[in-house]
Amino acid sequence: MTIHLPYIQTLLDDSAIAHIMINGWQQVFIEKEAGGMDNIPTPFHNEDELMALIHAIAGVKLSEAQPIVSFRLSDGVLVDIALPPVSVLGPAVTIRKPAARELTLENLIEYKTLTPKAADFLRVCVEARVNIVVSGGASSGKITLTKIIAGWIPRDERILLLLDNGKPGLAHPHLLVLETRPPNQEGKGEVTMRQLVQCALRMRPDRIIVTELCGAETTEILDGINHGYDGAILCMQSNGPRDTLARLERMDALGNPEVPLLQLREQIASSIDLIVHQERLRDGSRRIVNICEVTGMDQGVVTLSDIFYFSQTGFENGLVQASLMTTGLIPRFMKKLDEMGRGLPLSFFTTGEV
Numbered sequence: 001m002t003i004h005l006p007y008i009q010t011l012l013d014d015s016a017i018a019h020i021m022i023n024g025w026q027q028v029f030i031e032k033e034a035g036g037m038d039n040i041p042t043p044f045h046n047e048d049e050l051m052a053l054i055h056a057i058a059g060v061k062l063s064e065a066q067p068i069v070s071f072r073l074s075d076g077v078l079v080d081i082a083l084p085p086v087s088v089l090g091p092a093v094t095i096r097k098p099a100a101r102e103l104t105l106e107n108l109i110e111y112k113t114l115t116p117k118a119a120d121f122l123r124v125c126v127e128a129r130v131n132i133v134v135s136g137g138a139s140s141g142k143i144t145l146t147k148i149i150a151g152w153i154p155r156d157e158r159i160l161l162l163l164d165n166g167k168p169g170l171a172h173p174h175l176l177v178l179e180t181r182p183p184n185q186e187g188k189g190e191v192t193m194r195q196l197v198q199c200a201l202r203m204r205p206d207r208i209i210v211t212e213l214c215g216a217e218t219t220e221i222l223d224g225i226n227h228g229y230d231g232a233i234l235c236m237q238s239n240g241p242r243d244t245l246a247r248l249e250r251m252d253a254l255g256n257p258e259v260p261l262l263q264l265r266e267q268i269a270s271s272i273d274l275i276v277h278q279e280r281l282r283d284g285s286r287r288i289v290n291i292c293e294v295t296g297m298d299q300g301v302v303t304l305s306d307i308f309y310f311s312q313t314g315f316e317n318g319l320v321q322a323s324l325m326t327t328g329l330i331p332r333f334m335k336k337l338d339e340m341g342r343g344l345p346l347s348f349f350t351t352g353e354v
Contacts, residue, residue, distance in 0.1 A: 005057075008057075008095075015033070016033055017030050017032060018033045018097055019095065019097070020094070021092075021095075022050065023090075024050070025042065025045075025046060025049065025050040025090060025091070026044070026090075027042060028041070028042045028043075033099070050093075051091055054091055057093070058071070058079075062083055067083040067085070067086040068083075068086055069081050071182075076167055077096070077098065078095070078096040078165060079093065079094070079096075080096075081093050081094075098167060099144070102169050105148055108144075108145070112287065113141065113278070113285075113286050113287055114145075114287075114288045118291065118308055118324055121308070121344070121348070122149050122291070123152045124337060124342045125273075126150070126233070127340065127342050128339075129231030129336075130336065131232050131272050132149070132232070132233050132274045133213075133236060133244060133276070134234070134235045134236075134276045134277075135275060135278070136278040136279060136280075137237065137239060137279060138237065139280055140278045140286055141286035142235050142236075144169075146233055149276075150170055150207075153172065153231070155172070155173055155174075156174075157174065157207055158176070158205055158207070159176070159205065159207045159208075160176050160178065160203060160207070160209070162178050162210045162211065163179040163180065163212075164179070164211060164212035176203065178199060179191075180196060192217070193210070193213075194215060197210070198217075198220055201224050201229065205229065209234075209235075210232075212235060212236070212237075213235060213236040215251055215254055216255035217251075218248060218252045219251075219252050221271075222267050222268065223267075225272075226271055238277070241277050242304065245275075245294075249265060252267065265301070265302050266297060269294060269296055269303075274291065274292070274294070275292045275294065275304070276290070277290040277291075281320045283315075283318055285319075287310060288310070290309055291306070292306050293305045293332060295332055306329065307331055307349070308324055308325065308326055308327070308354065309324070310322055310325075311324075311325045311353075323354075324353070325351075325353055326352060327351060331349075
């Protein structure tokens with residue numbers, strides 16, 4: 001029986017490949033870093049050969065009693081395995097590789113993820129301790145963007161970076177990294193993001209960065225911001241700025257189940273200043289599509305105002321034709337920028353393409 005580890009290693013060594021997806025022994029797909037999905041020849045002749053590979057990667061015997069397992073290899077590769085009867089097509093393996101290289105701001109500008117003007121605005125907001133949520137769908141590049149803008153935090157500030165899988169990817173002279181841990185096979189030893197947040201708030205942070213806000217830890221984060229821990233940068237999955245607010249409500253409710261919805265919304269409105277939403281478009285490119293200010297409450301609803309928005313004009317030769325635009329609206333937190341010595345001229349926000 002062949003285990004096919006060299007075959008998988010060849011795919012892992014290919015820097016152009018981001019994901020390897022095995023859907024039963026007859027189908028293997030890869031996703032490129034640049035976007036696009038390809039069906040490649042399978043090396044497997046039967047299900048037994050695929051199961052031999054799975055057991056070799058996992059290091060343990062899997063069975064119907066434990067049909068789903070997720071783990072991370074020592075080099076940062078994330079592996080998710082699902083076996084029958086959970087996986088109808090047969091044993092399934094999804095392998096997600098860490099980025100071959102850490103992207104820089106220059107890379108994002110080159111790829112048109114954002115523009116120099118939008119980058120200048122976000123840099124000023126970070127330096128002035130504006131509380132920012134970076135949101136986006138799966139594989140939209142939101143965590144990469146989060147780490148890049150976190151790189152603008154002044155060198156004399158202490159950062160607590162809270163990770164849920166992945167490498168720090170952040171160079172800073174005063175950086176402390178805490179990471180979640182899944183339970184072991186006996187169901188023990190789990191360390192949750194909520195526990196990390198509670199710990200971080202006791203460790204004298206100047207800034208808290210969360211790379212995957214997804215649960216009841218939202219309550220502690222928002223409480224912390226409202227009690228002086230401003231300048232937070234939070235990353236979370238959502239389908240748009242309005243959905244970001246809705247998810248914040250639901251996650252805050254997990255930690256505050258007895259608190260009325262109106263109070264939860266008031267807490268969000270008073271904690272979050274800016275939402276930066278990024279999407280992966282149909283051509284595979286990753287773009288910032290909204291930079292919105294959270295402006296307060298109106299009749300019980302948290303209100304938003306676009307400062308930058310994405311205007312798509314067409315789709316040609318397989319590529320999205322679009323520009324990032326300013327709306328002409330002046331952020332209400334301009335006073336905060338001025339107080340921090342990071343003010344911008346009003347002409348910066350003149351309506352037009354950026």
